[in-house]
Amino acid sequence: MQALDATRIAAPGRVRLVRGSHIVLPALYQGDHAYILQNDDRRIVFVIPYEGRFTLVGTTDVLHDPADGPPRCTPEEAAYLCRAVSRAFRRGIAPADVVWRYSGVRPLQDDGADNPSAVTRDYVLKLDRDGPPLLSVFGGKITTYRRLAEDAAGQLCAAQGNRAPAWTAGAVLPGGDLGGFGAAAFLQQAAQRYAFLDPALLRRLFRCYGGELDRVLGAARRREDLGQDLGGGITERELEWMRREEWVREPEDALCRHTKRGLHMTPAELDRFAALFRRQPAAMAE
Template sequence: MNQHIHDIAVIGGGINGSGIARDAAGRGASVLLIEQGDLAGGTSSASTKLIHGGLRYLEHYEFALVREALGERERLWSIAPHIIRPMRFVLPHVKGLRPRWLLRLGLFLYDHIGGRRDLPATESIDLRRHPAGKPLKPGFAPAFVYSDGWVDDARLVVLNARDAADRGATVRTRTGVSRLERQGDHWLITCGDESFRARAVVNAAGPAVLDLLERAHETSRRKMRLVRGSHIVVPRMFDHPYAYFFQIADGRIFFAIPYEHDFTLIGTTDRDHHGPLSEVRASEEEIAYLCEAANVYFERQIAPADVVWSYSGVRPLVDDGSGKPEAATRGYSFDLDADADGKLPLLSVFGGKITTYRHLAKDAVERLAPYIAALQGGDWTATAPLPGGAFPKDGVADVIAGLQRDYPFLDARTCERIGRAYGLLAREWLGSAADPAALGTAFGHGLTGAEVDYLMAREWAVTAQDVLWRRTKLGLRFDAAQTAVLEGYMQDHRGERP
């Protein structure tokens, strides 16, 4: 047994768990973060990859949630300008669906209730004369263009965990919790053949939050609604930088977003998920649905055979009795239980969305503060940059230009990918390299041994899938043979990690 008693054990290495671990470690607590698989291995790497207020939530009168999310939007951009960037979204007006005045009213609220400062305001356009109208079918004219943000969701999780570790937290991946129990002055957390101790436990297990409570012999009055959101990626459908927010005749909406230069990301669906959490994937019906929805708008028609990748995640939403999955609240709530003496708290996190993760983490840590004397200070994560992001929020182009200048042997596409993934941290593993050979094995598409070694040593990557689909998005480009070479390399080098 590990005899050290941590102040706080956070169980769940998604965005909420990593955010809570970072906040608590930065306030002086001894933190243990436990994840049964890879960081961001579930829902947190299967989002639509947006930092947004949730324009459609206004229809469900979720004004407080939208205000909170909009307030976080530019704040997150400022602390992670390498992995978060502004994006302009085109919302066409469609006769017979939501009236034009309603769209304009919603966008007016969207612009003004969240403290927008640097993002451009909404404007009206005519798609017959705007570049965003060119890929669309004839017949679309009035539209609105509004601002939101794009995020590399999995890297957001990893960078929060990295910062937590830099501030003293212990991060354990591939460590499943089998049992939780209060023993004297601590929680005993059993993980297979090893165990840990902590004065407080945070249950940030996402879709498995109720299952983890059962392992602690606890119950909750709350009910969860597991909603599956699926996405498809197809070859690029347009060559301008705008994204689209489309309405569908069934009342739902979907996005079409420029993705990794050569692709378009389309999603999401909302389906109640009833199967095991180990079997979360886009169904044939969902893939066909997204293709058919896109075909309503785009001149170029797509079919399931055009899909180069699909992914799906389960959102752990609070069951508020909504009839349709898309109407279920994206807000978050907590359950806090202590022992008979008012000690050894167990804080369970329900719901949430990626845009509000930092605010959720702050609230969670503040709820634990009365129990953990080591927690000192107030909200600090609103201004502290995430690793690699200590530069102006409009300065990522300068970071990329610096890489091109100092490492001229790297092609422009690779410099952009590296700059947007690591920001200023890229130089930690690029070092003084003067030619490609200095970066070790070349796996293809700009991925080198130096980068993989860094990901294994500093970002908890263990498998090729960790590298290709969560730390980078090069899985879209690697073939089976290249993936096998990478996996073999990582197997050979796992014992060399510090």
């Protein structure tokens, strides 16, 4: 195998790192509807019902300097989002109302735009064939990530002489196979199979794992078969699944990134979860 020249990685183009932060507030309104607010800086801010008891507000567009470390929602960004909400809702919102905040970085192709909001969100793939094939990916969206992935794999396969046709466009994602049932019918049947589970817990598990529900719950026939509740309704069995199938490594992977159960827990419950998490063995067989 040929060694990869590290300078090639920097060569294909420049990336603009644009941070987007979100805040979570106690529910601002009742109902399932979302709002898109036109902000006074020509940007839009979305307001979405979140996790039953909360409202999610986002995002910002701020150039991110990697030297500042991992992305965090700064006080300025939280204040900006609170102002946007306060402008549109009767109830004023202040940063003190924020119950959680999180942030991500968009690795966009640098198209020379002055304004971080205006940098293109389209994806660009650049294949360097000067040596072992090196594919650089810029940008991307949730709405195009499958197309992007297929395109990227296709280019790399072709560069290796593999001309097999792309096949992923119609492939079902993990959890997406409900055996031909709609979500409501699937859940109704699951409620019969798992009558020992609290309906709210079953609904949450279904929302997290979809058609993988039976694998997550395994052969459980009684609530005790799932092990103890580690906090927020996450059982030992569910945590085993997350570790084995979803590569959860830290308590916050389970509580914040995936299930969002952390939002519903007190600081003492979070501490207890973290302690139990560290006690449970990392790898388990199904």
